Amino acid sequence: MDTDKMRELxxxxxxxxxxxxxxxxxxxxxxxxxxxxxxxxxxxxxxxVGEYLFHPDILSGMVVTIELTVLAMVIGTVGAxxxxxxxxxxxxxxxxxxxxxxxxxxxxxxxxxxxxxxxLGALYPRIFLGIPGTDIVxxxxxxxxxxxxxxxxxxxxxxNEAAYASEIVxxxxxxxxxxxxxxxxxxxLTPSRAMVKIVLPQxxxxxxxxxxxxxxxxxxxxxxxxxxxxxxxxxxAQAIYNNTxxxxxxxxxxxxxxxxMTSVLxxxxxxxxxxxxxxxxxxxxxxxxxxxxxxxxxxxxxAILNDRLANPLSxxxxxxx
Amino acid sequence: xxxxxxxxxxRIEGVHKFYGADHILRGIxxxxxxxxxxxxxxxxxxxxxxxxxxxxxxxxITAGRVILDGSLIGYIEKGGCLYHLPAEELARQRARxxxxxxxxxxxxxxTVLENITMAPQLVLKQTRKxxxxxxxxxxxxxxxxxxxxxxxxxxxxxxxxxxxxxRALAMRPELILFDEPTSALDPELVxxxxxxxxxxxxxxxxxxxxxxxLRFARDVSHKVVLMHEGRVAExxxxxxxxxxxxxxxxxxxxxxxx
Numbered sequence: 001m002d003t004d005k006m007r008e009l010x011x012x013x014x015x016x017x018x019x020x021x022x023x024x025x026x027x028x029x030x031x032x033x034x035x036x037x038x039x040x041x042x043x044x045x046x047x048x049v050g051e052y053l054f055h056p057d058i059l060s061g062m063v064v065t066i067e068l069t070v071l072a073m074v075i076g077t078v079g080a081x082x083x084x085x086x087x088x089x090x091x092x093x094x095x096x097x098x099x100x101x102x103x104x105x106x107x108x109x110x111x112x113x114x115x116x117x118x119x120l121g122a123l124y125p126r127i128f129l130g131i132p133g134t135d136i137v138x139x140x141x142x143x144x145x146x147x148x149x150x151x152x153x154x155x156x157x158x159x160n161e162a163a164y165a166s167e168i169v170x171x172x173x174x175x176x177x178x179x180x181x182x183x184x185x186x187x188x189l190t191p192s193r194a195m196v197k198i199v200l201p202q203x204x205x206x207x208x209x210x211x212x213x214x215x216x217x218x219x220x221x222x223x224x225x226x227x228x229x230x231x232x233x234x235x236x237a238q239a240i241y242n243n244t245x246x247x248x249x250x251x252x253x254x255x256x257x258x259x260x261m262t263s264v265l266x267x268x269x270x271x272x273x274x275x276x277x278x279x280x281x282x283x284x285x286x287x288x289x290x291x292x293x294x295x296x297x298x299x300x301x302x303a304i305l306n307d308r309l310a311n312p313l314s315x316x317x318x319x320x321x
Numbered sequence: 322x323x324x325x326x327x328x329x330x331x332r333i334e335g336v337h338k339f340y341g342a343d344h345i346l347r348g349i350x351x352x353x354x355x356x357x358x359x360x361x362x363x364x365x366x367x368x369x370x371x372x373x374x375x376x377x378x379x380x381x382i383t384a385g386r387v388i389l390d391g392s393l394i395g396y397i398e399k400g401g402c403l404y405h406l407p408a409e410e411l412a413r414q415r416a417r418x419x420x421x422x423x424x425x426x427x428x429x430x431x432t433v434l435e436n437i438t439m440a441p442q443l444v445l446k447q448t449r450k451x452x453x454x455x456x457x458x459x460x461x462x463x464x465x466x467x468x469x470x471x472x473x474x475x476x477x478x479x480x481x482x483x484x485x486x487x488r489a490l491a492m493r494p495e496l497i498l499f500d501e502p503t504s505a506l507d508p509e510l511v512x513x514x515x516x517x518x519x520x521x522x523x524x525x526x527x528x529x530x531x532x533x534x535l536r537f538a539r540d541v542s543h544k545v546v547l548m549h550e551g552r553v554a555e556x557x558x559x560x561x562x563x564x565x566x567x568x569x570x571x572x573x574x575x576x577x578x579x
Contacts (some may be wrong), residue, residue: 001427004387016424017401173568177426179422179424179426180426182422182426182430183419183420183422183426183427184428184440185412185415185426186377186379186418186419186420186489186498187415187416187439187440187444187489187492188413188415188416188440188444188445188492189412189440189443189444190408190409191408191410192408193412193443197439197443198428201430202429204431205430213487251561277432292357
């Protein structure tokens with residue numbers, strides 16, 4: 001639109017926030033200096049980073065990290081749904097049991113829990129399952145044969161995750177209006193069907209964002225299993241630098257891969273949120289609206305002009321020029 | 322569907338309900354015949370919505386019986402006491418009783434069509450095709466055939482409530498409960514919902530309606546029940562009760578509100 005027309009319309013120019021612009025420039029400068037220093041400091045040994053980035057031990061460690069993350073999240077989520085349903089059941093024993101579980105696993109350090117599972121064999125040398133007071137035994141084996149480092153790592157991560165995720169699932173279930181269950185029941189759905197068909201899909205909308213954060217957190221928490229030799233990404237990186245003493249570059253290698261994996265997860269999380277947001281109104285992506293702002297303004301100005309052309313009688317009714 | 326049939330289709334006998342120590346329903350007796358339209362009136366807090374919700378056992382009761390077409394709703398009687406029915410049997414009973422809520426309670430994660438076809442497929446085991454054909458017919462009937470693929474959030478309150486009525490009708494109910502169906506609507510949207518209800522009444526649907534719309538009650542219902550402080554203050558044929566109330570509670574109610 002030309003300036004004459006804009007002047008005639010008395011178009012309002014978007015406000016410029018100078019303070020924010022100065023802050024943004026300063027920030028860019030600081031980041032540039034920091035980046036330059038990291039890239040040129042020889043003690044980071046970037047050549048060593050490159051050398052080990054695709055080392056077979058690093059890659060196999062990544063596979064273990066992904067496996068541990070997926071399996072621990074499965075254990076954690078299934079446990080979380082059970083704990084949440086217990087918590088909401090209204091039966092005082094179930095409620096207290098669920099709360100006590102959450103209290104215990106959230107209240108003790110994750111690292112201690114993992115070590116505990118790793119050394120379970122020292123506490124209980126044999127695991128057996130039978131009926132007490134009889135000779136009937138279904139299962140009997142030495143603990144260390146059943147619970148190796150891998151299983152111990154899974155138990156330590158999964159059982160702890162269940163405690164945290166149960167609060168997320170509970171909040172999700174409680175966020176669904178009770179009228180939804182009533183409507184489902186009035187249509188002849190049993191309470192369990194109403195839960196599966198009506199409540200859980202809606203609870204997902206509330207559960208997915210924080211649970212996505214839990215997955216990302218879990219991916220990094222799996223590195224704790226290095227204390228019981230879990231063969232994960234960090235354990236394998238440590239195993240290499242214990243021989244070569246190139247500690248910093250190998251930690252950078254591990255961090256790069258953790259960053260790559262968490263970035264992929266973040267993208268997946270956004271996709272999942274979109275999927276479960278069916279039927280809900282959601283705000284526009286901030287990046288899209290940033291780039292559309294100018295086009296949108298031009299569209300608004302054009303609409304004013306068009307409206308004036310289409311309805312000439314409704315303009316200039318008040319004061320004559 | 323003849324409302325001169327003398328045996329009641331729905332019978333409520335001596336229903337009591339407590340919330341903690343609060344005596345909400347104090348011995349309600351009420352009967353509805355097949356094809357009859359009955360409006361439950363009363364001030365807020367008089368127990369009318371609670372009473373309506375006992376009919377499909379959404380509201381558990383403390384004592385009394387709700388009997389639909391000869392069978393006890395929600396409970397089973399053994400040795401003079403009532404025990405809760407198993408969830409599956411209660412669900413089967415509820416499938417015969419439609420319900421329309423004040424806040425519509427459409428399922429926001431499903432399209433209009435899915436809202437209407439979900440229960441017929443899941444509960445009545447209709448094929449998807451049959452359920453969808455029926456749903457389109459019902460949407461036509463409530464004037465929303467063009468909204469089949471919309472999500473509830475994009476509809477006005479009046480449209481949502483008409484979808485909710487279609488959803489209830491899809492289960493081919495023998496009785497529909499309406500819990501203040503127009504109370505959450507903007508004034509200009511009330512008419513479209515009442516219009517659909519009028520049509521249902523004229524088709525002989527048995528309806529039990531909690532409402533504040535006195536003109537609608539006068540025009541459409543065969544019988545009104547006035548609730549006051551947890552009791553039925555007065556009930557009887559609409560014209561009689563509304564034009565010549567006998568009890569003091571009914572006299573004040575109709576004098577202040579008409």
